[in-house]
Amino acid sequence: MGRVRKGEREWLAAYDPRAFPxxxxxxxxxxxxxxxxxxxxxxxxxxxxxxxxxxxxxxxxxxxxxxxxxxxxxxxxxxxxxxxxxxxxxxxxxxxxxxxxxxxxxxxxxxxxxxxxxxxxxxxxxxxxxxxxxxxxxxxxxxxxxxxxxxxxxxxxxxxxxEYTPLAAAFCDEELTVADLRRVYEAVWGVALDPRNFHRKVTGTPGFLDPVGRPAPVGPEGGRPAALYRRGRATQLHPAMLRPSR
Amino acid sequence: MGRVRKGEREWLAAYDPRAFPxxxxxxxxxxxxxxxxxxxxxxxxxxxxxxxxxxxxxxxxxxxxxxxxxxxxxxxxxxxxxxxxxxxxxxxxxxxxxxxxxxxxxxxxxxxxxxxxxxxxxxxxxxxxxxxxxxxxxxxxxxxxxxxxxxxxxxxxxxxxxEYTPLAAAFCDEELTVADLRRVYEAVWGVALDPRNFHRKVTGTPGFLDPVGRPAPVGPEGGRPAALYRRGRATQLHPAMLRPSR
DNA sequence: CCCTGTTAGCGTCGAGCGGACGAGAAGGAG
DNA sequence: CTCCTTCTCGTCCGCTCGACGCTAACAGGG
The missing domain is CATH 3.90.79.10 (Nucleoside Triphosphate Pyrophosphohydrolase)
Incomplete structure (x- = not known):
């Protein structure tokens, strides 16, 4: 509730509840x-x-x-x-x-x-x-x-x-891999994305992800260890990350 | 106010105004x-x-x-x-x-x-x-x-x-020219847009503008009469009309 | 050790879009 | 007619993105 200014008290006393449902x-x-x-x-x-x-x-x-x-x-x-x-x-x-x-x-x-x-x-x-x-x-x-x-x-x-913000990273832990981020997009949009093009796009957009300089532990399915990143400082993506096929 | 269901009247009678500020x-x-x-x-x-x-x-x-x-x-x-x-x-x-x-x-x-x-x-x-x-x-x-x-x-x-909807046309009359639309973008964004590229973009986006088939009267500054258009049925622009220079 | 299967990351090609701009079309004023 | 305006179409070029080949780096089995 806001503070009542001097000189408005009488006016407030006349407050009609029917006017303020x-x-x-x-x-x-x-x-x-x-x-x-x-x-x-x-x-x-x-x-x-x-x-x-x-x-x-x-x-x-x-x-x-x-x-x-x-x-x-x-x-x-x-x-x-x-x-x-x-x-x-x-x-x-x-x-x-x-x-x-x-x-x-x-x-x-x-x-x-x-x-x-x-x-x-x-x-x-x-x-x-x-x-x-x-x-x-x-x-x-x-x-x-x-x-x-x-x-x-x-x-x-x-x-x-x-599409136009880097907020997908908000679904991930503080330290994340490009694949973590891709799986967020795939889950939210319900589509499969090309891992190579996704990697190029994400790492090529300044301010999206900052490299940590350390690899992530190898996942349950094996494969080459992925580099770790943190969320960057960008608040908008330019150009946008467009959903496929619309 | 919603209708009160049977069997909830007693409960409503117990309504405590302090719980519903x-x-x-x-x-x-x-x-x-x-x-x-x-x-x-x-x-x-x-x-x-x-x-x-x-x-x-x-x-x-x-x-x-x-x-x-x-x-x-x-x-x-x-x-x-x-x-x-x-x-x-x-x-x-x-x-x-x-x-x-x-x-x-x-x-x-x-x-x-x-x-x-x-x-x-x-x-x-x-x-x-x-x-x-x-x-x-x-x-x-x-x-x-x-x-x-x-x-x-x-x-x-x-x-x-x-940027991503055709709503600029909502600022214009029902029948409008491409230049009318361009002046809306220029006023709202505070930038100058190239009339030729704007024309190509707008007329090339399906559902943005529907041609009326009739020219507009010549404006106060003369020049070739512009074709008239109406708002199309699209609700989103693909690809988007991006603001320059960001 | 080699071989295989996995994921990560880099490179290449071509289509399409958009910015910069040239040039003709179509009007009015003089 | 000339000169001005705006409208409309077309060209060039760089950038981005989709499709996809290829290598790098791990684990595990023989």
Missing amino acids: PFAVTVDMVLLTVTEGRFSVLLVERDTHPFRGFIALPGGFVQPDEDLDAAAVRRLELETGVRRSAAYVEQLGAFGAPSRDPRMRVVSVAYLVFAPDLPAPRPGAGARSVAWVPVDTVQRDRLAFDHAHVLAAGVERARAKL | PFAVTVDMVLLTVTEGRFSVLLVERDTHPFRGFIALPGGFVQPDEDLDAAAVRRLELETGVRRSAAYVEQLGAFGAPSRDPRMRVVSVAYLVFAPDLPAPRPGAGARSVAWVPVDTVQRDRLAFDHAHVLAAGVERARAKL
Whole structure:
């Protein structure tokens, strides 16, 4: 709540609640990761009304003195234990159809999070269970509220973001190989990419990846060890990494 | 407000208002156009508290049973007389810092609108005056609330949208010439574009412009009459129309 | 040791796109 | 007519990207 300026107190006393219809404001988190080669979203099974027994995006009410972004980060740490610095967080948009919550008028501000591969978190309050679910296997008709719509928006935003930002690295550990990054693109876009052209593109884009100068341990399938990289400082890709065949 | 299901009434009766902190929800409109060759935004001068005398984006409270998008469209017609079909409207995002409104906790959902060149509208309720202001001459420290932040987000979103969508045509009349479209890009991006390469690019992208088969009247500076086009059916540009020199 | 299978990384070729620019087409003013 | 304007088409060249060949560097089996 903002500070009240001198001289406005009388005016505030005349505040007419009918002119300021009350809303509840929530944050809903579209938490995305790539685990076991699948592009997945964190979903909870609700244990409270409304939509008890339905699956839903994690979320909750914004506190009276809490910034929207802060509420999202708090929820993120609550649900997954991920600190903000370890993931990428951006606002997805506001969803506020009058009928989206049967209890009362709720406007939900959705947030999109790219998280590295994490162990499945333990259920929080109000949730029966919580799990990473591959986005192409989500049962949309079992999703609570308008979360099918929110999830679809988040997935599409994520797919587009990989084209013109280096954010695919946000799905990987701090030190990563070119193949790690390629597997992120392949999982999120659902396509196979040529490893050689991908390597040329990624290593040739300044600011995308910084070499560590040390090789990664050999993977389970053998083969030549890959060089390790860290995320670079670029925030945009020029030119963009375009999805094939559109 | 959603319908209450059977069996939930008792539960609703136990509703604790402290668990659902009340917020006010508003829409703020970033109305953009190109007029007299300048990329401009519609701003009002406030005549009511708070921020009386400051300039602001047009906006207002969302009604209890009103969808967010519907509130934005209502505001659009109210402020400019533009019907939804004549302009492009998309949500920009939610802005909800706790201190953004000194009266109470307000979450504002900002909308971005691309409108064709319009006569300056008449002031609405609570506004002393209303005018199209070139975005590069806006006095940011005279803007109310966090509208400098909202406006900056809207302008940047608009500049990016022109790269990968055919929405530049939303700033033009229904029938337009390639030069009309080029002047939109030049005004929004603040750069000069080569008319010949622009022509090749625009006419060579399927679905961007559909030829009408009729020439436009000769402009004030003379020259060969340009062919008229209408907006095509494409929603994305492939490949994108990239800004020069980045 | 050699041979094989794996992945990593480099090189090459050709199609296509975009920036720089030339030149003709089609109008008006004088 | 000349001169100016803008519109439209065409050429050249460099860059990027898709397709794909080839070598480098590991592990494991014989």
